[in-house]
Amino acid sequence: MTKTALQFHHNGHDVAIFVDGGTNLLVALRELIGDMTPKFGCGQGGCGACSVLIDGELHLSCLTLAETVAGRSVETLDGIKDGPNLHPLQRAFADNFAAQCGYCTPGMLMAAKALLDRNPQPSRAEVVEAISGNICRCTGYEPIINAVLAAASGGRARA
Amino acid sequence: MPVSVRTFASSGEAAAALSADRGARYLGGGTLVMRALNEGDVSISSVVRANDHALMRIDAAGPRVTIGAGVTFARILAERDLGFLHAPARSIGGPAVRNMGTVGGNLFAPNPYGDFTVALLALDAVVSMQGGLGSRDVPIEEFLQSRERQAGTLVLSISCQKPASAEAFRYRKIARIKPKGGSVITLAAHLPMSSGRIIGARVALGSMAPTPIRARSAERALEGRSLDASTIGAAAAAAVEGTSPGDNALASAWYRREIVGVHLRRLLSGQE
Numbered sequence: 127m128t129k130t131a132l133q134f135h136h137n138g139h140d141v142a143i144f145v146d147g148g149t150n151l152l153v154a155l156r157e158l159i160g161d162m163t164p165k166f167g168c169g170q171g172g173c174g175a176c177s178v179l180i181d182g183e184l185h186l187s188c189l190t191l192a193e194t195v196a197g198r199s200v201e202t203l204d205g206i207k208d209g210p211n212l213h214p215l216q217r218a219f220a221d222n223f224a225a226q227c228g229y230c231t232p233g234m235l236m237a238a239k240a241l242l243d244r245n246p247q248p249s250r251a252e253v254v255e256a257i258s259g260n261i262c263r264c265t266g267y268e269p270i271i272n273a274v275l276a277a278a279s280g281g282r283a284r285a
Numbered sequence: 286m287p288v289s290v291r292t293f294a295s296s297g298e299a300a301a302a303l304s305a306d307r308g309a310r311y312l313g314g315g316t317l318v319m320r321a322l323n324e325g326d327v328s329i330s331s332v333v334r335a336n337d338h339a340l341m342r343i344d345a346a347g348p349r350v351t352i353g354a355g356v357t358f359a360r361i362l363a364e365r366d367l368g369f370l371h372a373p374a375r376s377i378g379g380p381a382v383r384n385m386g387t388v389g390g391n392l393f394a395p396n397p398y399g400d401f402t403v404a405l406l407a408l409d410a411v412v413s414m415q416g417g418l419g420s421r422d423v424p425i426e427e428f429l430q431s432r433e434r435q436a437g438t439l440v441l442s443i444s445c446q447k448p449a450s451a452e453a454f455r456y457r458k459i460a461r462i463k464p465k466g467g468s469v470i471t472l473a474a475h476l477p478m479s480s481g482r483i484i485g486a487r488v489a490l491g492s493m494a495p496t497p498i499r500a501r502s503a504e505r506a507l508e509g510r511s512l513d514a515s516t517i518g519a520a521a522a523a524a525v526e527g528t529s530p531g532d533n534a535l536a537s538a539w540y541r542r543e544i545v546g547v548h549l550r551r552l553l554s555g556q557e
Contacts, residue, residue, distance in 0.1 A: 127287045148288035148322050148332065169323035171316050177381055183359075184381040189319040191312060191332070193290060237380065258465050259379015 134195045136161065137205025151187035151195060152176045155202060163203035163232045167261070174260030177233040178202050184240040184259075203232040206239060215239060218277035219270070226264035233260045238274045247278055288322065289331040299335035300415035300439035309333050311439055313355060314385035316378075317394060340389075340441065343367070351413075351444040354389025358401070361388070369448050373404035373473070376458040379465050389440040392425075393432065396492045397467030397535055400458050402429070403497045406489035407473035408454070410445040414438050429496040449477035457552050458491075459544070461535055468492045469536045470545055472552050476512065483507050488520070492536075493528040493545060502526035503549060512553065521550035 129144035136159060143158045155161045155178070167175030169188050176188040179201040206213040215238050218224070225231045234257055241248055241256035248256070253274045254267075262270060290312075293299040303309050308330030312318045321329060340355035345366035352361070358374040361367050362383065377383060377391075377400055391401040392412065405425055412428045413420050420441055428435065448454035456473045460466040471491030476483045486507040488500040502523035510516040523546075530541035551557070 127289070130290070146287040147290045150319055150323065170320050171378065171382055174379060174381065183384045185384055186316075186381045188323060189315040189385065191290065191315060191319060194315075194334075240380065256380060259381050 130193050132193050132196055134197060135199040137201055145192045149192045151178070151190040151192045151200070154192040155187060155200070161202050161204050165229055165232055167229070172261070174233040174237065175230055177236040177260065179236055179240055182240075182243065184237055201236070203235050206235065213239075214280065215242070215274070215277045218273040218280060222269050222273035222276055224265060224269040224273035230260055230262040234262065234270055238277070241274070242278055248274070250275065288329055290334070291331065292334040292336060294336055296335045296337040296340060296415055296439055296441055299333050299337070302333045303439055304437045306331055307437070313387040313390040314357060316382060316386045317390055335439075342442070349444060349446050351442050352388050353442045354387060354440040356388050358383040358386055358388075369451065369454050370401075370404060372456045373401045376400050376456075376460075388443060392428065392440060392443075396495070396531065397469070397533060399497055400468055400471045400491055403471045403489045403491035404456050404473045405443060405445060406497050406499065407475045407487045408445040408448065409475075409487060410443045412443050413441045415441055426499060432496055448475055453477050455552050457548065459548055467535050470541055470548055471497075472548055474552055476507065478512070481511050482509055483512060484509070488524075488549070490524075490528065490545065493530045493541060495529070495531075498528065500524050500527065500549070514554075517550055517553045520553060521546040524549040
């Protein structure tokens with residue numbers, strides 16, 4: 127079967143790859159581009175570990191057909207830091223013990239970024255709603271919620 | 286397993302491609318078809334998409350609303366004129382799933398999903414489908430009863446009347462994980478009132494049968510009566526009639542039969 131050419135913007139860089147028909151975006155990002163930050167958790171849309179931003183909107187990359195992002199902007203965790211400087215959300219997660227095994231963390235951070243990009247001063251209920259698509263087995267969620275609130279109040283939310 | 290992906294400019298062309306190929310599935314938001322591909326469903330050999338703007342339209346200004354099959358739940362939540370559908374839309378998945386999942390796709394979602402469809406069933410929605418000679422309208426109950434045979438046709442939009450009043454339409458999803466998660470039971474009721482009596486009662490249940498169904502015995506207990514404690518009691522007692530729930534990881538069939546009346550009573554009496 128012939129492959130399909132796919133060009134899109136990955137964390138601000140133009141990329142071009144060839145995908146088999148039916149390849150999902152998570153596989154394209156991890157195996158074809160080498161961006162290991164989104165994780166495979168379930169392949170069903172239930173865990174949120176694969177969450178990425180497509181044109182600024184939170185999507186599940188494991189359920190996204192790769193070729194549908196042609197010409198669009200895909201942001202993953204790998205792109206949110208500024209050179210050696212952590213994004214305020216990353217700093218807040220570290221300071222608030224919001225990661226233990228770290229597996230949910232990329233998805234949680236992208237969900238939190240999607241929230242703060244639209245709503246820089248969320249309420250606690252809005253943070254809970256924003257991460258409601260992300261499962262964590264380790265932290266019990268409280269440190270994650272505190273970290274997002276800390277990032278919102280602590281500094282300027284970065285675009 | 287690689288599948289062929291074909292994208293068409295019009296829903297007519299996409300519908301033709303769907304009906305011509307037994308192994309073709311229409312890709313909306315991806316929450317159903319991509320999951321099947323991820324799980325190695327070999328019955329899907331090709332994926333069909335359409336970039337038809339008509340599938341994304343929302344007409345909600347008047348008393349009858351029409352929502353394109355490609356409209357996502359996030360867009361429903363952003364539309365003020367569709368406020369009566371916000372509770373069902375909000376109950377689905379998390380923010381990412383709501384950015385992806387579509388109204389049309391939800392019609393095909395198996396248990397324990399398909400919550401938006403339960404709401405549409407209580408609202409007597411009509412499903413507009415692309416047939417061989419143009420579009421045809423199918424009442425949603427009829428659509429659901431023949432759902433297995435609809436895989437080769439393309440849903441274009443759904444339409445329904447806005448509820449008689451905000452009070453008249455009620456919706457509740459019972460789930461283990463809040464705010465998201467698969468459904469133990471989903472309930473929707475539309476109870477238009479005339480001179481204090483219910484006229485045209487509709488009660489729809491999700492996860493109580495292979496597809497969302499109407500609770501006809503409960504509807505008969507409500508019809509023509511006022512919404513008082515004894516009417517509510519009679520409807521709750523009748524709720525389980527005609528249901529055939531299954532077992533899944535969320536709940537057993539026995540449990541679902543036990544609690545459907547309890548939750549219908551709470552829905553009808555406005556209890557939390």
